[in-house]
Structures are given as structure tokens and as C-alpha cells.
Amino acid sequence: xxxxxxxxxxxxxxxxxxxxxxxxxxxxxxxxxxxxxxxxxxxxxxxxxxxxxxxxxxxxxxxxxxxxxxxxxxxxxxxxxxxxxxxxxxxxxxxxxxxxxxxxxxxxxxxxxxxxxxxxxxxxxxxxxxxxxxxxxxxxxxxxxxxxxxxxxxxxxxxxxxxxxxxxxxxxxxxxxxxxxxxxxxxxxxxxxxxxxxxxxxxxxxxxxxxxxxxxxxxxxxxxxxxxxxxxxxxxxxxxxxxxxxxxxxxxxxxxxxxxxxxxxxxxxxxxxxxxxxxxxxxxxxxxxxxxxxxxxxxxxxxxxxxxxxxxxxxxxxxxxxxxxxxxxxxxxxxxxxxxxxxxxxxxxxxxxxxxxxxxxxxxxxxxxxxxxxxxxxxxxxxxxxxxxxxxxxxxxxxxxxxxxxxxxxxxxxxxxxxxxxxxxxxxxxxxxxxxxxxxxxxxxxxxxxxxxxxxxxxxxxxxxxxxxxxxxxxxxxxxxxxxxxxxxxxxxxxxxxxxxxxxxxxxxxx
Amino acid sequence: xxxxxxxxxxxxxxxxxxxxxxxxxxxxxxxxxxxxxxxxxxxxxxxxxxxxxxxxxxxxxxxxxxxxxxxxxxxxxxxxxxxxxxxxxxxxxxxxxxxxxxxxxxxxxxxxxxxxxxxxxxxxxxxxxxxxxxxxxxxxxxxxxxxxxxxxxxxxxxxxxxxxxxxxxxxxxxxxxxxxxxxxxxxxxxxxxxxxxxxxxxxxxxxxxxxxxxxxxxxxxxxxxxxxxxxxxxxxxxxxxxxxxxxxxxxxxxxxxxxxxxxxxxxxxxxxxxxxxxxxxxxx
Numbered sequence: 001x002x003x004x005x006x007x008x009x010x011x012x013x014x015x016x017x018x019x020x021x022x023x024x025x026x027x028x029x030x031x032x033x034x035x036x037x038x039x040x041x042x043x044x045x046x047x048x049x050x051x052x053x054x055x056x057x058x059x060x061x062x063x064x065x066x067x068x069x070x071x072x073x074x075x076x077x078x079x080x081x082x083x084x085x086x087x088x089x090x091x092x093x094x095x096x097x098x099x100x101x102x103x104x105x106x107x108x109x110x111x112x113x114x115x116x117x118x119x120x121x122x123x124x125x126x127x128x129x130x131x132x133x134x135x136x137x138x139x140x141x142x143x144x145x146x147x148x149x150x151x152x153x154x155x156x157x158x159x160x161x162x163x164x165x166x167x168x169x170x171x172x173x174x175x176x177x178x179x180x181x182x183x184x185x186x187x188x189x190x191x192x193x194x195x196x197x198x199x200x201x202x203x204x205x206x207x208x209x210x211x212x213x214x215x216x217x218x219x220x221x222x223x224x225x226x227x228x229x230x231x232x233x234x235x236x237x238x239x240x241x242x243x244x245x246x247x248x249x250x251x252x253x254x255x256x257x258x259x260x261x262x263x264x265x266x267x268x269x270x271x272x273x274x275x276x277x278x279x280x281x282x283x284x285x286x287x288x289x290x291x292x293x294x295x296x297x298x299x300x301x302x303x304x305x306x307x308x309x310x311x312x313x314x315x316x317x318x319x320x321x322x323x324x325x326x327x328x329x330x331x332x333x334x335x336x337x338x339x340x341x342x343x344x345x346x347x348x349x350x351x352x353x354x355x356x357x358x359x360x361x362x363x364x365x366x367x368x369x370x371x372x373x374x375x376x377x378x379x380x381x382x383x384x385x386x387x388x389x390x391x392x393x394x395x396x397x398x399x400x401x402x403x404x405x406x407x408x409x410x411x412x413x414x415x416x417x418x419x420x421x422x423x424x425x426x427x428x429x430x431x432x433x434x435x436x437x438x439x440x441x442x443x444x445x446x447x448x449x450x451x452x453x454x455x456x457x458x459x460x461x462x463x464x465x466x467x468x469x470x471x472x473x474x475x476x477x478x479x480x481x482x483x484x485x486x487x488x489x490x491x492x493x494x495x496x497x498x499x500x501x502x503x504x505x506x507x508x509x510x511x
Numbered sequence: 512x513x514x515x516x517x518x519x520x521x522x523x524x525x526x527x528x529x530x531x532x533x534x535x536x537x538x539x540x541x542x543x544x545x546x547x548x549x550x551x552x553x554x555x556x557x558x559x560x561x562x563x564x565x566x567x568x569x570x571x572x573x574x575x576x577x578x579x580x581x582x583x584x585x586x587x588x589x590x591x592x593x594x595x596x597x598x599x600x601x602x603x604x605x606x607x608x609x610x611x612x613x614x615x616x617x618x619x620x621x622x623x624x625x626x627x628x629x630x631x632x633x634x635x636x637x638x639x640x641x642x643x644x645x646x647x648x649x650x651x652x653x654x655x656x657x658x659x660x661x662x663x664x665x666x667x668x669x670x671x672x673x674x675x676x677x678x679x680x681x682x683x684x685x686x687x688x689x690x691x692x693x694x695x696x697x698x699x700x701x702x703x704x705x706x707x708x709x710x711x712x713x714x715x716x717x718x719x720x721x722x723x724x725x726x727x728x729x730x731x732x733x734x735x736x737x738x739x740x741x742x743x744x745x746x747x748x749x750x751x752x753x754x755x756x757x758x759x760x761x762x763x764x765x766x767x768x769x770x771x772x773x774x775x776x777x778x779x780x781x782x783x784x785x786x787x788x789x790x791x792x793x794x795x
Contacts, residue, residue: 035755038524039526041526310515
């Protein structure tokens with residue numbers, strides 16, 4: 001934790017009071033203390049079988065890496081080693097791409113869509129059957145709360161496979177009058193914030209369109225992808241149609257530069273996305289990127305404030321703020337600023353931080369030490385540049401990586417915390433006076449992935465959303481996902497869409 | 512978002528010690544209610560006895576907060592509860608419709624208070640409210656508050672007839688500003704009665720009133736809450752919306768009749784680790 005000057009920090013104590021200042025008429029706050037405290041309610045996990053070592057999944061089989069190297073996967077909530085993951089080198093990646101190419105040529109590209117769809121339906125059903133086990137694994141491996149992995153991640157994972165299973169034999173309806181064929185072998189690199197869900201977003205449309213895949217999970221969250229591999233085996237998906245290579249950025253780099261890959265789909269940081277785009281420039285490979293964001297969540301003075309506050313919470317504290325479309329820049333109309341801040345301040349002190357496996361936990365662990373350091377560094381910059389930090393006084397466990405729900409006030413557009421993606425539970429609050437100003441400020445960012453608008457006035461919603469340069473705009477809600485709804489960015493948030501009919505396009509060649 | 516937020520409270524997992532403590536808290540917040548045309552002294556006696564001692568003393572269950580009856584039975588209930596801390600609540604103001612001349616409604620309130628009612632549960636005039644005559648609604652509440660004297664006033668909004676969240680919110684604000692000590696969802700005679708989203712809107716109104724004035728208004732969901740699980744959901748919603756200060760019978764009540772025995776059944780299960788049949792719990 002960075003050191004802070006006391007004058008810049010407002011910490012809520014047990015009674016929700018601010019420091020030693022007397023509570024004036026406008027400072028009244030509620031007391032969210034220990035009266036009737038909830039007993040621990042941990043999700044059972046004794047039945048979970050983690051292997052001592054996870055191998056690579058190539059050609060339908062689990063194989064040891066040619067590199068002979070393994071790295072530790074750590075539970076970020078306890079810092080305990082969970083298991084060992086294979087580190088794939090260039091040779092391993094080459095084997096995976098070859099397996100994918102063979103499967104593409106001999107089986108998958110020749111198979112009628114109807115048959116491909118059957119496999120996808122089967123995979124979706126198996127995911128549903130094993131949903132609870134996968135949710136627990138996701139929580140242990142990545143630090144996200146069981147509440148979210150159980151109620152959001154896993155249902156969406158299954159829904160995504162179901163949705164694209166339905167498209168597999170209807171592709172000619174998706175793009176009427178056009179002939180199409182799959183691209184071939186897709187290299188897919190996914191992030192650590194929604195490990196299984198991102199795997200589903202990548203694999204389901206690629207397979208539905210007739211491509212074969214080499215998937216590269218994030219270094220810190222490989223376990224559930226390898227359990228998904230077991231499900232693929234159980235579904236009797238033909239060998240090599242999906243291959244999974246684990247490892248660091250070097251593994252990903254080997255996949256990106258492999259000459260026999262036809263398409264790269266990457267979700268992750270803008271920095272890495274730019275490097276991938278440069279590496280692929282001048283090649284035949286197709287590319288889609290889903291990168292960072294710094295979304296504006298705009299609250300007008302005619303918004304239902306209680307609901308807007310819930311939208312702020314859902315926008316920035318969902319999944320510890322490890323969300324590329326997080327509503328990390330809050331724009332509040334000046335006339336309701338005090339009201340919104342007071343409510344937000346009380347609301348964050350009700351968020352329960354701790355053991356992610358406890359069913360009552362709202363805020364889980366930060367995914368890794370590196371990410372925690374990055375959050376701390378940016379928060380520090382905010383303090384140095386004179387913004388005021390408000391934090392919940394949630395007790396942080398001694399072990400593991402944690403950051404309390406926080407927000408900054410007194411932020412201006414030139415602060416780093418208003419420009420850079422923090423990717424943590426830290427919100428930057430700014431104000432505006434008119435709708436025109438709100439739009440100008442919201443669009444004043446290199447990113448353009450998502451945005452939110454809060455107002456009771458329907459006409460205002462339609463006027464505003466058409467002027468926001470963001471791939472997804474939510475009105476009077478936030479962070480809602482559905483497989484039928486396309487998702488993707490403008491500007492430095494990337495290009496290409498995932499989800500919906502649009503999500504088929506990056507995996508097809510139309511003629 | 513209202514429904515979504517309300518549903519989130521029901522997904523809290525309340526186990527072991529928290530469950531036991533929560534169930535006891537629910538009992539202590541209960542207005543054990545009988546509002547039937549056939550209520551007789553005999554029925555009131557049974558109800559009062561149950562409110563005073565809901566379960567065998569070894570379970571250390573607190574008494575209910577109050578019994579809630581029609582005005583004619585206040586005197587009877589008061590007599591039965593003489594040596595207990597259980598309060599007598601009377602519905603009044605032409606419950607449940609509220610469509611009587613104001614003069615008669617106020618007279619009814621005064622009579623109930625004179626007979627010993629500690630608390631008055633009035634109904635707002637929904638006809639006035641839906642016709643947009645908010646001043647009339649306000650004035651009647653203010654007049655009733657005056658007629659109550661020292662008795663506490665709970666104002667029933669009958670949210671099932673107001674229907675929209677906006678109406679519920681507005682009616683809550685009118686009631687609080689006119690002098691309500693509590694706001695209450697329903698009479699129990701109209702379906703839907705209490706629902707969690709509606710109760711949440713009312714709790715939020717109470718929260719804003721507190722932010723503005725520093726005054727803590729109480730809340731009473733009534734009707735339709737039949738299981739311990741639902742009741743604990745309301746308690747979670749209360750704790751996470753208004754905080755610790757409201758976790759007391761002085762500021763939160765459940766209006767119910769059949770709920771109590773399900774609470775007791777769950778409570779015995781937590782203590783003894785096995786379920787008893789319903790035959791082991793006396794009917795209220």
C-alpha cells in the first residue's frame with residue numbers, strides 16, 4: 001500500500017464517519033458496523049481435484065511440454081501455490097498449430113455445420129453440468145468471488161456455447177446472399193479477468209464457423225481452460241480442433257508469429273495489442289483486438305439516483321474492477337454531485353471484502369501481485385496530483401493481494417487517474433454542467449469500449465448514446481452481457497466484435 | 512435495478528450463529544396480527560399468549576414486539592398483555608380502505624388510543640393519492656398523528672394499490688413529512704402485499720429523509736411474508752440499506768401471522784440440529 005498524506009485521504013471508520021471532523025448537517029452517514037454480522041458461509045471445495053501438474057492440451061491429448069518447464073499457479077487470495085502449469089515454447093506452439101491444421105483439413109472444415117453445432121451444444125450442456133465445480137476452480141485460481149463466478153461467469157460461458165451452437169448450421173442466414181468459408185487455424189490469446197468466459201467468447205464462434213483453434217490462456221489463470229479441455233474430450237470433440245497452450249507472454253508471441261496461423265484474436269492490454277498489430281502488419285493473418293478501456297459512466301441530475309449508485313457500484317467494483325469495460329470515469333452533473341457522493345460513500349462501506357469462496361463476499365482478491373502494484377502506483381499518482389481518495393475501511397486479510405473499494409474526487413481530465421486504465425476497484429469522479437459538456441468529456445479519451453448513461457428521460461438517452469464513441473453503451477444499467485449482443489471497441493480499445501451475429505464475421509471469409 | 516438489487520439481498524447466505532441471531536431478531540420485531548371479522552376475545556387471548564412467549568423458555572426466544580388488532584379488541588388485548596412488554600397495535604382510520612369521513616376516522620383513532628393502543632396503524636386515502644390530491648393525503652396523516660397523542664403512528668401506503676415505484680416513493684415522502692413514525696407497506700387485504708423491491712424503495716426514502724433531517728423513520732413490511740428465509744432476506748436488506756441503527760424493533764417490524772411458526776421451526780432446527788413437525792408449535 002502506498003503511503004498517503006492524511007490531508008488527502010478520507011477513510012471511513014466503523015461508523016462511516018469521516019476522520020475527526022464533526023458530522024454537520026450535510027455529513028450525516030449511516031453506520032454499517034458489526035451488529036448482526038454474517039457468519040462465514042464458504043462454498044464447499046473439498047471435492048475439487050486439482051492436478052499436481054497441468055500439461056498442454058494438443059491433438060486431443062494432455063502432453064508434457066517439450067520445453068520441460070513448468071511455472072507455479074498461485075491462489076491470489078492466500079498466496080498459496082495451487083498447482084504447476086506447463087510453459088509452452090515455440091516447439092510446443094508449433095505442435096499445437098500443426099494439430100489444429102490437421103484437424104481443420106481432415107475433419108472440421110469438411111464437417112456440415114449441423115454436425116459442428118451438435119458438438120457445441122454438447123459442450124454447453126457439459127459446462128452446465130459441471131458449472132459449480134468450474135466456478136469454484138475459477139475463484140480459487142483467479143481470486144474473483146464465488147458469487148460472481150457462480151452467478152455470472154459460468155451461466156454466460158454456457159450461454160455463449162449454446163448461442164453459437166445455434167448459428168453453426170445457419171451461417172448462410174447470417175450473411176444472406178454471400179458465400180463464406182472459415183479462415184483456418186485461429187490463434188486466440190485471452191486475459192485473466194474472465195478466464196473461462198473469454199475462452200468461450202473466443203472458441204464458440206470460431207468453432208461454429210468451422211475454424212480450429214489454438215488457445216493461449218493468461219499466465220495467472222490457466223487452470224479452468226485445462227478443465228474445459230477435459231470437457232472437450234468428454235464431448236468427443238475431434239482431436240486437434242481445440243488445442244490449449246499455456247505459458248507467459250513468450251508463448252503468446254510464438255503463437256502470434258507462427259507462419260501457419262490464419263487469424264489472431266487477442267483480448268488484453270492495449271500495450272500488448274499494439275505490439276501484436278505491429279507483428280502482424282504485412283502478413284496475411286487476420287486480426288481482432290479487444291483492448292483496454294476507460295469508460296465514462298454519466299449521471300444526469302434527472303437520473304434515479306439510488307439506481308445510478310447501484311450502477312456505479314456494478315460499473316467499477318464488479319470483479320474487483322478487473323473489467324475492460326468498467327465504468328471507471330464517473331461523470332456526475334454538478335447539481336447532484338454531493339448527493340451522489342454521499343450515497344456512494346455509504347454504499348462502498350457495505351461491500352464485503354475477503355475470502356472469495358465465501359458466498360457473501362462482494363470484493364475478492366486482486367488477481368496478482370503485479371496488478372496490485374500497478375493499482376497502488378496509479379492511486380499514488382492520483383494523490384500526488386492532488387485528488388482526494390475515499391476508501392472503504394474494509395479489513396484486508398494479511399495474506400493475499402487485496403485492494404479496498406475506493407474512489408477519487410477532485411479529479412480533472414489531466415490527472416493520470418482520469419486517463420489511464422487502473423483495472424482495479426478505483427473510480428475517478430468528475431463533474432459536468434451540461435449534456436454537451438458531458439459528451440465532450442466522455443469522448444475525451446484514447447479508448448472507446450463502453451459507456452453508461454443515467455437519466456429518467458428517454459429522449460435524452462437516445463440523443464446522448466448516439467454521440468458517445470463507445471462500442472457498448474448501457475442506459476440506466478451497467479455491465480450487462482448477453483451472447484446475442486456484440487461487444488467491442490473504438491479507437492485504442494480495439495477492433496472487431498464478439499458476440500451476436502457480428503461475432504461470426506471475424507471468423508469467416510465472405511465472398 | 513430495483514428488482515435486481517432486492518434480489519441480491521436474498522442471495523446472502525445466512526448460516527449458523529448469524530441465522531440464530533437473525534431469527535431471534537425477527538421474532539422481536541414481529542407485530543403478530545389478526546385482522547378478521549371473526550376475531551373474538553378467545554382468539555385475542557391465544558394471540559397475546561403466543562406473542563408473550565413464542566417458544567419454550569429454553570430456546571431463549573424474545574417476545575414479539577406487538578399484537579395488531581382491530582380497535583374493538585384493543586381493550587381486550589391490553590388486558591391480556593398487562594404485565595408484558597408486548598405492545599398493542601390497532602389498525603384505524605377505516606382500515607383497510609380508508610374511505611370514511613375524516614372526522615369519523617380521527618374519532619376511531621382517539622378511541623383506540625383511549626382504550627390503550629400503544630401504536631396506531633393508519634391507512635392513507637389511496638383515492639386521494641391516485642387523484643393527485645396529495646395535500647389531502649398529507650393533511651389526514653398530520654391530523655391522525657395529532658389524534659394519536661403519545662401513541663406511535665405507522666402509515667400504511669397500501670403499495671399494491673399505488674402500483675408504481677414512483678408512487679411508493681412519493682407516498683413514503685408525504686407520510687414521513689406529515690409525521691409518520693413508521694411507514695408500512697400494506698394492509699394484507701390486497702395482493703400483492705409486501706414485496707422486497709417495494710420495501711427497498713421505501714427504505715431508500717427513509718434513508719434520504721435521514722440524510723436530510725437526521726430523523727430515523729421506522730419501516731414495516733406487512734402481508735405475504737410467510738417463510739423464515741424471506742424474513743431474513745428483509746433483514747439483510749435492512750442491514751445493508753440503513754445500517755446498524757435500524758436493526759431494532761423500535762425501527763423495524765414485520766406484520767405477519769403465519770410467519771412466526773416458520774421462524775420458530777427454523778430456530779429449533781438451528782439449536783437442536785433437527786426439524787420438528789409443525790405439531791410441536793402452538794398455533795397463534
